[in-house]
Amino acid sequence: MIKNRNLPNGTRDEFGPRAAVKENISTQLFSIFKQRGFTKLTTPILEYADVFKPLNLDNYRPYQLLDEQGEALVLRPDLTLPVARMMSTTGVELPVKWYYGGDVFRVKKQLSGSYNQVTQAGIELVGYSSLKGELECLTIALAGCQANGIKEMTLELSDARFVEGVLAALPVPQPTKIALKQALFAKDLTVYNQISELLADTEFGEFLSEWPWLFGDFDTVIKVVQKLPKIPQVQTVIKSLNAVNQFIKQMAPEQRVVLDLSIPSPQSYYTGMAFRGYTQNASDYLFSGGRYDDLLTSFQQIKEPAVGLAFDVDALADRVPLPKQSKQTLIYFNSDQWQEAETVLKQTPNSTLCLADSREEANRIAVSNNQQLLDLTKEGE
Amino acid sequence: MPIKIALTKGRVEKQVVPLLEASGIDCSGIRNKGRRLIFDEDPVYETILVKGPDVLTYLNSGSVHLGIVGSDILAEQNNTQYAMLDLGVGRCRFVLASTSDFDPQQVRRKIIATKYPNITKRYFQSIGEDVEIIRIEGSVELAPLIGLADAIVDITETGTTLRENNLHVYAELQPVSTQLVVNRLALKQYHSEIRTLVENLQQAKNKLGVKE
Numbered sequence: 001m002i003k004n005r006n007l008p009n010g011t012r013d014e015f016g017p018r019a020a021v022k023e024n025i026s027t028q029l030f031s032i033f034k035q036r037g038f039t040k041l042t043t044p045i046l047e048y049a050d051v052f053k054p055l056n057l058d059n060y061r062p063y064q065l066l067d068e069q070g071e072a073l074v075l076r077p078d079l080t081l082p083v084a085r086m087m088s089t090t091g092v093e094l095p096v097k098w099y100y101g102g103d104v105f106r107v108k109k110q111l112s113g114s115y116n117q118v119t120q121a122g123i124e125l126v127g128y129s130s131l132k133g134e135l136e137c138l139t140i141a142l143a144g145c146q147a148n149g150i151k152e153m154t155l156e157l158s159d160a161r162f163v164e165g166v167l168a169a170l171p172v173p174q175p176t177k178i179a180l181k182q183a184l185f186a187k188d189l190t191v192y193n194q195i196s197e198l199l200a201d202t203e204f205g206e207f208l209s210e211w212p213w214l215f216g217d218f219d220t221v222i223k224v225v226q227k228l229p230k231i232p233q234v235q236t237v238i239k240s241l242n243a244v245n246q247f248i249k250q251m252a253p254e255q256r257v258v259l260d261l262s263i264p265s266p267q268s269y270y271t272g273m274a275f276r277g278y279t280q281n282a283s284d285y286l287f288s289g290g291r292y293d294d295l296l297t298s299f300q301q302i303k304e305p306a307v308g309l310a311f312d313v314d315a316l317a318d319r320v321p322l323p324k325q326s327k328q329t330l331i332y333f334n335s336d337q338w339q340e341a342e343t344v345l346k347q348t349p350n351s352t353l354c355l356a357d358s359r360e361e362a363n364r365i366a367v368s369n370n371q372q373l374l375d376l377t378k379e380g381e
Numbered sequence: 382m383p384i385k386i387a388l389t390k391g392r393v394e395k396q397v398v399p400l401l402e403a404s405g406i407d408c409s410g411i412r413n414k415g416r417r418l419i420f421d422e423d424p425v426y427e428t429i430l431v432k433g434p435d436v437l438t439y440l441n442s443g444s445v446h447l448g449i450v451g452s453d454i455l456a457e458q459n460n461t462q463y464a465m466l467d468l469g470v471g472r473c474r475f476v477l478a479s480t481s482d483f484d485p486q487q488v489r490r491k492i493i494a495t496k497y498p499n500i501t502k503r504y505f506q507s508i509g510e511d512v513e514i515i516r517i518e519g520s521v522e523l524a525p526l527i528g529l530a531d532a533i534v535d536i537t538e539t540g541t542t543l544r545e546n547n548l549h550v551y552a553e554l555q556p557v558s559t560q561l562v563v564n565r566l567a568l569k570q571y572h573s574e575i576r577t578l579v580e581n582l583q584q585a586k587n588k589l590g591v592k593e
Contacts, residue, residue, distance in 0.1 A: 112441065281570075
């Protein structure tokens with residue numbers, strides 16, 4: 001007898017309705033990706049630890065092990081960097097549209113109730129530098145949520161170039177800018193207010209007092225931005241954000257769009273717009289993505305434009321209502337009736353063969369599984 | 382749906398309730414709590430009372446939207462949520478303390494007893510020293526007296542307990558105070574409510590004369 005029958009911390013078995021819901025979500029997403037002409041890319045679960053060096057790990061670390069030569073391997077904590085690794089070593093012709101699906105592994109705080117294995121499904125567009133790349137990702141983000149029956153999702157847009165643009169224009173020394181940025185990103189209002197106080201009497205004063213709260217309804221945020229003096233870099237960023245907002249308005253007039261101009265980019269390799277989706281009572285983002293033209297620079301000399309999007313299939317599964325199942329039909333038959341049973345199985349939706357050998361046993365199974373028994377042996381009696 | 386606050390019970394609770402009340406939150410339930418742990422007297426904010434180290438567990442999972450907890454615990458648990466506002470109460474300080482015969486310059490790998498191994502590790506790393514850390518759950522002052530450790534890293538408000546145990550302060554580490562911590566996603570979901578609370582708390586601090 002095996003003594004240790006426990007699961008490792010942070011893992012779980014999935015079965016029954018939850019497993020069905022997750023499978024269904026992945027199927028829906030894959031069919032959208034395929035229908036839009038994306039090609040599948042599967043990378044291994046094991047990678048060298050080095051591949052994930054560009055990753056900023058704030059609240060987890062990877063599972064680590066050693067290969068035969070003693071080199072550090074990890075269970076992949078992310079699915080985007082393996083794509084970059086693959087692109088830099090295989091000479092695939094650009095541009096490409098990949099889609100992928102699989103689990104990522106992140107060791108989170110022990111005994112905190114968090115799961116270390118999370119299912120993702122996503123896309124990577126490499127070689128497209130125009131805003132059309134972002135728009136394709138957003139179209140898929142909305143379609144993915146809609147196909148899975150997610151209602152009242154909020155789409156959040158952000159762009160870290162905004163923060164850099166404003167900071168560059170502030171009339172204070174570099175160390176003060178860095179301190180202000182840190183306080184802004186940490187939302188440490190006590191420190192932030194001390195520093196921004198220094199600029200209260202400048203043309204930036206009014207904007208700075210609002211900056212830590214510069215997120216929410218798109219148009220409201222844009223109004224605050226208009227309090228800033230003209231900064232060319234900032235205007236470029238706002239222009240593309242406006243274009244995306246207009247695009248969403250046309251495509252999905254009911255879609256709620258919010259803007260956050262006070263946060264850092266999700267990862268160091270992001271170079272432009274980022275987008276995420278959430279619902280009001282959820283504690284995880286449903287999807288996140290953005291432009292990361294620096295993605296490949298960790299792996300090769302040549303920079304290539306890249307934009308991508310990943311759905312958190314587990315977060316989606318938490319929000320998707322469990323499908324109402326009609327009663328399953330249990331087909332009971334004698335062994336010599338297999339052909340007949342096969343025909344009935346094909347014709348009856350949501351049915352399954354009863355593999356028991358007595359009617360009594362078939363009855364018991366039907367009762368315990370809340371199934372409707374269809375007895376083929378009775379016919380012709 | 383109400384906004385849920387996890388409040389550290391005990392001393393933090395006593396110091397923070399006047400601030401919450403001055404911010405317009407009904408704390409009558411907490412004032413006369415009996416054995417209750419959940420307080421829904423206020424129409425907007427529901428407060429739960431938990432132990433300090435559990436505040437971030439609730440906050441990180443998204444089960445509560447806001448937490449009120451000491452910066453000692455935030456630093457020890459490597460908090461990644463937004464510590465938005467220093468409430469200015471519960472002020473104390475981390476210190477390195479030991480008996481009078483302790484020599485901080487002594488060349489050897491020192492043994493340090495503490496309830497805060499992460500903070501201790503970071504402090505000694507910052508001064509380029511490597512130490513052996515022993516985790517103690519309480520009455521940390523005992524460790525150097527009984528010979529378990531060379532010194533301790535602990536928090537002290539007035540230094541009375543240290544003095545009563547004949548311990549001296551050899552170094553002052555980071556200051557500690559009670560913080561309002563906000564779940565990152567909740568801040569977006571409840572933007573206006575949280576902003577109102579933060580601004581009311583800032584005013585309450587001034588009204589009650591809490592020093593920055």
